[in-house]
Amino acid sequence: MPFPDYPCPKCNSWIDPPAGTTKGQKFICPRCDDTIIWQGPDIAADAPITAYSYIQKDLPLKKSRTALAVVLVMAAMAIIALVFALSTQKDRRNRDLAKANTDPRQSYLQWFAGDSSLIAVLDLQKLKASKELSELLGLEELLKKDSPIRKAIGYEAGEIKLLALTMPADRPLASALFLQTLKPINMEKVNSRLQSTPSGYRIGRETLRYQIDLFPMPPSYSKIDDNTMAYTILPERFEAISGFERAGLNHLSGKLRPLIAERIPINAPIWIAAQAGKWDFSSLKLFLPALPEITKQDFMDEIDAIAVWLEPGVEPVLRCEIMGPSPESIKKLEKRLESVPFLAQSGIKSASRDNWLTLQVVITKELAIIIKKMTNP
Structure with missing residues (x-):
């Protein structure tokens, strides 16, 4: 007998699987000729033939070959896309950096x-x-x-x-x-103005410490590049400046x-x-x-x-x-x-x-x- 709860996924027809069909077995829909993977109950080997019954025949080889060809084409396209992405990675990064550098x-x-x-x-x-x-x-x-x-x-x-x-x-x-x-940093002038004292090196940069009136802790400073200075209370903070x-x-x-x-x-x-x-x-x-x-x-x-x-x-x-x-x-x-x-x-x-x-x-x-x-x- 047909099983309304397990119709053909393509044409939605009720299917009466061949005798002896088990769950997961493949067969052909007698209406649309599409391959079906049976998800219903196992069918007895001596099940009677009805109007919906399917006549056993081999699965179509043509469809299998078509599916294989599609998979191969998709795989080839994926490989080409990957090769293109890797070969242009440097150029794309340079373009991104160039755009960022405009700020x-x-x-x-x-x-x-x-x-x-x-x-x-x-x-x-x-x-x-x-x-x-x-x-x-x-x-x-x-x-x-x-x-x-x-x-x-x-x-x-x-x-x-x-x-x-x-x-x-x-x-x-x-x-x-x-x-x-506005002009390149003159460390001697800055050190003299602040009357600072050396306090060691942080990631290769000399740090100096000085006093500010009414300030609870002496701040430190360091030259970062030709025109940039950094000041902080905690000297270890300089280590975060790469x-x-x-x-x-x-x-x-x-x-x-x-x-x-x-x-x-x-x-x-x-x-x-x-x-x-x-x-x-x-x-x-x-x-x-x-x-x-x-x-x-x-x-x-x-x-x-x-x-x-x-x-x-x-x-x-x-x-x-x-x-x-x-x-x-x-x-x-x-x-x-x-x-x-x-x-x-x-x-x-x-x-x-x-x-x-x-x-x-x-x-x-x-x-x-x-x-x-x-x-x-």
């Missing part, structure tokens, strides 16, 4: 640990080129000769091109400050990389990027004093990463990109920010898409005065 920020980001929880960058030369941003951030006071910055790092602000800070999650003492100079490798931005975490590479403009004179984890709220409040709502614990717990930067102009623009765990969480955060009186009065604009929330506010003269009061109470 000038790589000159300092290459030294940063990929697990940094917070990165803050201050490009003094770009800030000096913007009168509005210089006034907003009080850059003139910073650029004065014998400013506190010289006592802290041995360089006058006017000699510095860029400052970049990397902070590991939950380890502020392991933070590292990178300084890029040799010069043009790795692009690929070593950064999956949360920081899209923020920096795709969101923050290359020419942004000042920017901050942070990723979720154990947020260092004291640092965030220090770097984002004008955005008190964003630095609250319950707000930060709802996001994966955040980037904030300033864009120069007659009226500078403050932009913020927030990455959330889901579109729903982003919508919730957007409504929350829209309800904050200060942000609403500042004319903040927001737009959300998928897991991203974009915020923008034009810093008018009136708003600049308010921000200065908030940052310098």
Whole structure:
């Protein structure tokens, strides 16, 4: 008799297998002539013949040959693709590296640990080129000769091109400050200014230690390349700074990389990027004093990463990109920010898409005065 529960997989006809058929045995469908692997119960050797019964015949050799030919062609194509991939691997990597090298920020980001929880960058030369941003951030006071910055790092602000800070999650003492100079580094001058003392070598680089008033631990510094210095509290942190490798931005975490590479403009004179984890709220409040709502614990717990930067102009623009765990969480955060009186009065604009929330506010003269009061109470 036929078995409705085990039809032909191709034509869906009910099949009455030949007498003596066992599970797993192959035979031919009498309707579509396709090969069937029987999955039903074993058929008795003396089973009666019915209208659905199948007349035993050999499996078609033609189909077996066709299947073999298809397999051989697919195998040949796979081998050709593998050979092509291996032969062009070097060229493809060189193209990727060339593309990565077009980002000038790589000159300092290459030294940063990929697990940094917070990165803050201050490009003094770009800030000096913007009168509005210089006034907003009080850059003139910073650029004065014998400013506190010289006592802290041995360089006058006017000699510095860029400052970049990397902070590991939950380890502020392991933070590292990178300084890029306009001229090649003169170690004798720096050592004299800081009155430092040698403290050994780390991965072939000499490290020196010096004192800062009211600082609990003496920081150390080391020359990384001709125009780059690194400062840290923990000297062993220098061991994480490997040799010069043009790795692009690929070593950064999956949360920081899209923020920096795709969101923050290359020419942004000042920017901050942070990723979720154990947020260092004291640092965030220090770097984002004008955005008190964003630095609250319950707000930060709802996001994966955040980037904030300033864009120069007659009226500078403050932009913020927030990455959330889901579109729903982003919508919730957007409504929350829209309800904050200060942000609403500042004319903040927001737009959300998928897991991203974009915020923008034009810093008018009136708003600049308010921000200065908030940052310098």
